[in-house]
Amino acid sequence: MTVTTGRMVADRYELSTLIGQGGMGQVWTAYDRRLDRRVAVKLLRPDKVAGQEADELRRRFVRECRVTAQVDHPGLVTVHDAGSEGEELFLVMQYVDGADLSDHLAEHDPYPWPWAVAVAAQLCAVLSAVHAVPIVHRDLKPRNVMVKQDGTVTVLDLGVASVMDTDTTRLTHTGSPIGSPAYMAPEQAMGGAVGPYTDLYALGVLMHELLSGEVPFAGSTALGVLHRHLYEPPLPVRRLRPEVPEALETLVLRLLAKDPQHRPASAQEVYEDLALLLPARGTPTGAPLDPTRPFLRPHAPWPDRARTPAPQPSPVAPAPPVAEKPDVAAAVDEVKRLLGEGRITQAVDILGAILPAAAEQHGEHSPVVRTLRKQYAATLMDDGQYRRALPELRRLADERAAEAGQADPQSLRYRYEAAQCLEQLGEPAAALAEYRALLPYYENQYVAGDPQLAHEVRRRIGHLLLALGDRSAAHDTLARLVLDVERLHGPGHPLAVEVRRTLQWLGQVRG
Template structure:
């Protein structure tokens, strides 16, 4: 029997599972002579264009976030037939899902759970930076590879926020796995980073105790308990769990998102303090993996690379550097949002100097703590650039918007909503600076890109066209 071949090159070897929207196969790329994973939409989804749209959205989301803890996207397309079926080609990931680990071993060692959880949190930190939320984290969607590294799988139900802060998937749709759904997800409220942290907390709880936290005779019972019933204290079943780690996990499964950890980085940092070598598990077959060599080189402390002859007096060498990390640790994302609200209130009263001073001070601390490309830092940077623009300081505003365009495009690609917004604002600065020709050229390029991607009826395309017309008329 001849094997099924997709797109003339991807030979399907065997079915390895099913995701939210289709079947996943192990395959072989005849052109590049390598194993691949190929996801093919279910034939019965052809009547629903939203499913096809969401399938392609998964490809975009995964391809747009580069992280070793996510499968690499190789290709996407349409497999002709009756009906036509979209397909997605990915890196083939070999290992065991956390569900399989639990079924085989039961409760896992505390240090191993901390290591697995820290890796998963690092992946979430990467996706959340792009405002991409998985929304279906569960043991079956988390895999431990043979070298001990973790891969987060199946972003088919992921939520991404666009420029208008609307969710990609329809409001009110109850999509996900009941046993790992956060209360706000069940009730159709806003999906936030803490939605994924809730699911990860339930997964970690299960890895430590060997028992599912939320169970019931039907999905409605589970949903009710997710909303109203607190998770059992993990130390009742695993009294040897370090207090800090137990407190973290219990905070992750709080019902109110505001009561959960601030972000995935916070979860990662705490778990990392309790992580041990994952190679204690027999399932880790490659104990001398080059991946570990690479990771050790990246994470090696500076002290280990300092020649003894270069070390000065301990007090004078280390005293100045002790205070900086403390400032970083005490910084809260809430300070960014509070500073933005306060700055906007000042701006509404035309008190731009106070607005800019307050936001600049907090933004400086935020960039030190979180980096210049953090999602909340990007928001604050845009707000500061807008304030400079509104106050009439177009040269400074132009420089800020130019830096934002470069960073946003490098981080998220040219079609990111905020990147496109900053390009429009940069053009506006150039008009005020008398650089009308440059402004029209920039807007013309943006209009062409948007037109090709979204079509002439898209509101953003229409708005840019109107902006070009207005500039030409003035």
């Protein structure tokens, strides 16, 4: 990718200084001509990563950036803009003045353990907000964490990492996971389903590195590193630094558990453990880039000598008048227009607001309301709001099954999408149970047989088994699947190629 200083992106962002470069693209400081401010611009070349899947990656990239832009947390970099231009994808973010955590660690050796606790606590606050969406970062590492001048921590690359690592084998030539092997959880390394537990493992690796100066598992090859993640226990950090509190060492070891079920249940739980080790309120040194400062003087201005007048409250605009009888038909037309323009979040809001009025006017079980509920659930799914979509899908599935029977294809489809929600919400055991309950229907040609969907369900079952640590069952599931796909479609079928790559990778790591 040849990019030069002064180049304009989207007729708005003038590139200034190259500040980062990798296999997938570059990061530049840039000048936003419209709003007269400095920004950071990430340029990606999907064709360098995804081959024939570049178009799918572009579509997913824009969607994921839109979803992640909805996460409102001061510890997450603000997304200003995203899109594509020619062969490139671009992501425009706030410019963060500070040092990335990798450089911060290199400049402070050994890294004070209270600093490590303060960094980790701030990261837990970010992860808790992100996982509630739900989004999984998938590539948490020091290079993706910035320490600002006032000591606050900002997480980068949320949407990009999510896109690049979803359905990995569909997006790579080798079938090898995209990501950073040194920080990769075992289930991610094996190609299994990821969830919040995956980010917690990466947090454990990051904390181990801050406390000891080294990642827990290193090696000369990516395969060697991943093999160590899977099979070797980490070295307890107190053997390297005895001054580290025992409770902190125990927490790091729990985060680095091979089995996701043995890690802490959530980022919130990790934060509660770290809170006991955080420094008490006091007087900071005044030095920049001290991650304990936000806890020593919460919300204090930077620098401390600054005297900033309190902001005046802005006038509250009067609420718009509410129509006594909403026009359902007009709202439906507006939803169609918004969806056609890609304005999915607005469409979700309108659908959610109009449903009660539609039920009152037409009846809860009327065709109009049923159609609106279907559209609402589908739009929630497309907007990444899986937590809200799940009860809607379950309700639709139950109502349809009551009318047409448990084997009704539409009811099964709702259940399948509900299982996808569970998978996205980081509930692999519940998702696995739902997929297994659905599989007999899709395999029974006399009921609701659908070989294509049956194969996809079996693929998801295999990946969930990997996430749950049952590698033997996952291998058997995927091995049987690839034989059936090849028997039906031939060895060149995309699913057969993908599953065989996963099996080959799985076999390499297991070996």
